[in-house]
Structure formats: structure tokens, C-alpha cells
Amino acid sequence: MAIAATIFLSLSSPTRHPLASQNSFQPISLKSTATITLRYPSLRISASSISMEAPSKSSFLDRKESGFLHFVKYHGLGNDFILVDNRNSTEPRITPEQAVKLCDRNFGIGADGVIFAMPGINGTDYTMRIFNSDGSEPEMCGNGVRCFARFIAELDNLHGRQSFTINTGAGLIVPEIQDDKKVRVDMGEPTLKASNVPTKLPANEGQSVIKSELTVDGVTWNVTCVSMGNPHCVTFGPKGSENLQVDELNLPQIGPKFEHHEMFPARTNTEFVQVFSRSHLKMRVWERGAGATLACGTGACAVVVAAVLEGHTGRSCTVDLPGGPLEIEWSEEDNHVYMTGPAEAVFYGSVPL
Numbered sequence: 001m002a003i004a005a006t007i008f009l010s011l012s013s014p015t016r017h018p019l020a021s022q023n024s025f026q027p028i029s030l031k032s033t034a035t036i037t038l039r040y041p042s043l044r045i046s047a048s049s050i051s052m053e054a055p056s057k058s059s060f061l062d063r064k065e066s067g068f069l070h071f072v073k074y075h076g077l078g079n080d081f082i083l084v085d086n087r088n089s090t091e092p093r094i095t096p097e098q099a100v101k102l103c104d105r106n107f108g109i110g111a112d113g114v115i116f117a118m119p120g121i122n123g124t125d126y127t128m129r130i131f132n133s134d135g136s137e138p139e140m141c142g143n144g145v146r147c148f149a150r151f152i153a154e155l156d157n158l159h160g161r162q163s164f165t166i167n168t169g170a171g172l173i174v175p176e177i178q179d180d181k182k183v184r185v186d187m188g189e190p191t192l193k194a195s196n197v198p199t200k201l202p203a204n205e206g207q208s209v210i211k212s213e214l215t216v217d218g219v220t221w222n223v224t225c226v227s228m229g230n231p232h233c234v235t236f237g238p239k240g241s242e243n244l245q246v247d248e249l250n251l252p253q254i255g256p257k258f259e260h261h262e263m264f265p266a267r268t269n270t271e272f273v274q275v276f277s278r279s280h281l282k283m284r285v286w287e288r289g290a291g292a293t294l295a296c297g298t299g300a301c302a303v304v305v306a307a308v309l310e311g312h313t314g315r316s317c318t319v320d321l322p323g324g325p326l327e328i329e330w331s332e333e334d335n336h337v338y339m340t341g342p343a344e345a346v347f348y349g350s351v352p353l
């Protein structure tokens, strides 16, 4: 798929919002011939010849030319997404096959998934749908929903504290943008019933699978299975071993073996966790449909639920991910999990469809 991109670059401060002061941004039109590469702290775009155009007053987000998909690239701790304004339709503007191409890091925009902001149903403000980078559709995405909230605020030009009700495949999710621009999300209640996670592992505590044995490639791991709307298999290490050193794991080798294990009929996300203290964990994740990512919000929530159930931590924890930390609380009061973390716009672009 060919990519034509219009990118707004801040010439003075790469972190400033491109819509904050349009005068300090030069829209650069990328057309097709010789290949060049632009390098920026969080931006690397390969394209063809560059021509400078006069800065436009109209907001990039208002652009509606047909035949193009206008998008904003966001990330939550390096878990990156292509955000699409899909508020005028209940069908995603692109197919799963197109999403796979756009997510390709060499031949596309590059992302862990594509997220669609769609009309709400049953009284909710919006619906969020997402395609993973392999084209599969998960029920929920924690880092994605923080990006979604910032995207909606940007589309509607909202500032300061904002809260939205979002219909997802995991039910109602409520993100709140805080004064510091971090997003706190009510992620709802975890599901522990084995058949609803889903896992075929036999329940060993009530209907739940907690610290159960799972053999993967000849190694027996202790795992706890949690759904945050999407399935998670959380492990603190192989049976009998003390405190897993997550940096030593060969994730691309073992991750897919968990993801496609016969005990997980809907495949699974897998989190490998190291315990620092009763309120501090470190995790690496192998995501269903996306592989090793820099962060996973639903995964961090599932990790804290599993850590409490296995007796490793209390209910409020900092979870360190390769892309940075998330604050997670599993509330005793309402049984909901709350996640707080950042979400940032990276660049604005268009692709011909």
C-alpha cells in the first residue's frame, strides 16, 4: 500500500502539540519518487520527495477528502496505534487486511493496532473498536483506550478534565483525562471464571485458575488466568523457581507457544512478571495478535489482579513495562480495576485507500 503523508513537524519543540500554534509548524507534503528518511525522537517516516507548502489554517483533523484515510498516530508507553475518526459510521473505515498493511513497520505506518472512534450505543458517548496488527479484533485495549480519550478530546477541542463513557467488546469503560493530561481509566471488573477467560485449564480455586501448572515446551510454569475483557495468562515464573528475571526471557521464542497453547481456545496475551516489592512489579508481555509490545494496559491490570490473588502484592501497584510505568489499583470497594498512565499524539498523516 502506497503511503502519502502530510506531517506537521514542530521546528522548535518536537513535543509541542501541532494544533497549539500552527505558525510554528510546517506541513510537509510527501510525494512519490526517491526515498528519504526523516528521523525525529518518536518519528521515523520513510517517504519520497518532499515539497514544502504554506502552513494551512485548517485543522488537520477536519480534513475529509474522500479516497484518503486521515489518521493520528498515538502511543501509550510505546504501545502504538493508528487512531481513525469513524464517528459517522458503525462500520470500521478499513478492513482487517488493510489494518495489517498499515501496521507493518517497514511497508506501512507502523503500529500495534488500528483503533476506530465510533458512535456510542445504549447511551454511551462512543464505541471503541480495534484491530490488532495481525488483523484480529480484540475485545479491549487498555493503552488504546487512554489514546482514544485524548483523541476524542482533540477532535472535539476539549480541554482540562474530561470523562467519557465508552462501549467496548469488554463492556462499559470510563476513561478520565486528568489535569496533568494522564488518563485514569475505570477498566471494570476482572473475570476469573475459567470458561469465561477463556481457558481450558481446570479451575482450582472456586471457578478460577490461580497458580496452576501449565506446561509449555517442556517447562512447567505457574499461571493465573484473568480476563480484562480480553484473555491474559499471568506467570511469576516456572514451578519451583524464585523471582523470575524477566529481562533474561527469550520472548519471541516462548511467547507464541503460550499464545497458541491448546489451553487457550481464544489464544491469549501472556505477562511474565518479576516482583520488586508488595507495590512494585516489572512485566514483559507477549500480546495476542501483536507479539512483544512495549506496554499492555489490560495486561498490567491482569498482572495486579493475579499478584493479589497469588499473595505477592497489595491492591495498589506500580507496574514497570518496557515503555514505562503504569499505576494500577484493584479496588476492594467496587472490585473495579483502575489504570493511570500517559497517552501522546506522535504525528498526523493520510494514506490513500
Ligand SMILES: N[C@@H](CCC[C@H](N)C(=O)O)C(=O)O
Pocket (backbone or CB within 6 Å): 079, 132, 137, 138, 139, 140, 141, 142, 143, 144, 230, 231, 269, 287, 288, 289, 290, 293, 295, 296, 297, 298, 299
Ligand atoms: N495492548 C493492549 C491490548 C491489545 C489487545 C490484545 N493484543 C488482545 O488481542 O487481547 C492493551 O494495552 O491492553
